[in-house]
Amino acid sequence: MSGGVDSSLSAALLVEAGYDVTGVYMKNWSRDLPGMKCPWAEDLADAKRVAVQLGIPFQVFDFESEYKHLVVDYMIGEYQRGRTPNPDVMCNQEVKFGIFLRASLDDGADMIATGHYAQIVRKTGSSSGCSGPVSKSSPENFSEDRKHCSGVPLLRSTRTALSGSPVFLVRGKDENKDQTYFLYRVTESALERTLFPIGHLTKPEVRAEAEKRGLVTAGRRDSQGICFVGNVGIREFLSQYVETAPGDILEQETGRKLGRHDGAIFYTFGQRHNLGVGGGLPYYVVGKDMEKNEVYVSANLNNDEFWREELVLSDPHWINQPPRVGHKYQVRLRHRAPLIDCTVGGEVVKLENPERAIAPGQSAVIYDGEVVLGGGIVT
């Protein structure tokens, strides 16, 4: 429970469904940064208020050192290598569905639940209280099967859910809030132990349901996700940890020096850059050399660097089975970006049409209709 409305309502729905629920606040980060006070103590208090309101026990799991090591250090390292990492993906993989899950199971929990906008569909037997029998090879039928499915399976199906049958990660109902882009690296065995109680709701529905129950967090602003990047911005955050030096901004096509930057680490592929050159076309970052501390830009939007027909995935992760060769899938290149038709062969994703490229270090997530197959980090 983060102190936000999503996890608050998730807990409430589980209590109503008859689960024996313990609220947990994960303390991952508490450090203040210049100009931004980390709101962890207020978040914790709000989470606890809801736990008290629901009459459930409440605990704090302190993962600060693990989070620093697994998420923050990874993030800083990636930036230092000139890439643009996604810390949310890493947080889900390593912290929420890694150490938090293990700590919860060690503590005697049967399952964990989070307030993610995502859904889990379990291939269960005929006794399923939720979806009908689904074939592992044809997850396309999910939308039909899920019609009567809420985010909280009936209690009696929990045991069935843990029977080793396949478990599928499915997009949240709210197209705007769907968070599966950040969840594609979660393992199937972790999903077996996971509930997403609000994945079948839209954000307005979540707020309305929370208000209906008088939850004290019903009107709260959305949490920032990673609080330290929230208001400060990644630039200020990195400045705290990495020494930077000014360097040259060069036009990619000509090698002409266009200006100076205050550290190549702050520049992300595709970022529009205001070079302060009046009247000219906008320039975009097309590359950088971390060793030389140089940033390359181009004003030509037809520059080959901007467009990709093929993506190569490093460290791909498939939740259930690897994609089938020749089958048509969809890929998502950014959180909330539209799905793009593609085929997948090994670690290569072939796009049906050339697409605006994404920064190395970001994720490409493969979908088969509503089902998340997995994905990888773009090289």
Add this chain to the structure above:
Amino acid sequence: MYFDYAAATPVDKKVLTAMSPYFSDQFYNPSSAYSPARQVRADYQAAKHRIAQVIGAKPAEIIITSGATESINLALAQCHSGLDPESGVITTAIEHPAVLETARQNGARILPVDSKGRVDPENLEKYITDDIKIVSIGYANNELGVVQNLKAVAEICRQKRLERVESGVAMPLVLHTDASQAAGLLDINVARLGVDLMTLSSGKCYGPKGVGLLYVRAGVVLDPLFNGGGQEAGLRSGTENVAGVMGFATALEMAEKKRKNEVRRLEGLQRNLEKYIISDIKNAELHSISKQKLPNIINFSVEGLDAERAVFALDQRGVQVSTGSACAANKGTRSHVLTAIGLSPAAADGSLRISLGRGTTKKEIEEFKPILKEIIDHEQKLS
């Protein structure tokens, strides 16, 4: 049901009435030369005169501030002797953070307290070496309600001063007390107490928040925190908070006038509730003593209880109380006061502070009792 008067008191209606003209009709700057402004200046000075009378001081000895925190900072900021990081100020382990943090920045020696929060004056005597400039001891503690024997402390300071004179030590010795919780409940006459500096807060005695004072005995030299137009005898620049001071004066006068009867009334309610807590709430342990305590604070622990849960649960029933320390709860740390009196972490985490005030009635206490019991019993199971 509000039981957190030690945190904030509602502004009395008479106080509000006394203040309101000075927001609009009488808005003038007291330093201006024309007659309406001079009238405001006269009103302001009359209010300070009334405040001085309540505490037995001269008007020139009253420095108006933005509240207790500022008063404390003004009192302690200059106390570092510059010789040794542990020289300068002696204070106790149970002071408000405004005192402790300021003292620490100015070279503090921290005096321990006993299991009820009392300072041993004889122990204090040993702490006052010749490099000590200020002794700062809170009059009444906001968490425990324990009241210190300030007169005994003042007597020790007086002896030390004489010794210094005799042995030719030039270092002055000044006694400051944070009396924020005392107005309306204890004798705050500076002459009788024998203090040199005293902090008071308007917001704790049914006056407006954002106003306080530092009593500075004539002859004690302080340096201002703010530079500017030289108001408040040069010790606190900034246009005077006229409305605030009008309110503060009225609030202090009322508090002093009501004091004897109100203390008697509160003592009755306090005894009533304490008896109930001891007899009806399982594992409850009171942290106050029979004497030397404020009549409005009840602090108790229930081992195994998560007091913060109890506060949230009471809140959801429309009852407002505090955990052992509101400030500590916000920071997610344990109360330094409860730690200083030797409470175990479990007992400190299970500590609630109930503070009574003018609005508290017998009827309200009776309604509160079963709710308190129900919630503690219930939350104890979940903690």
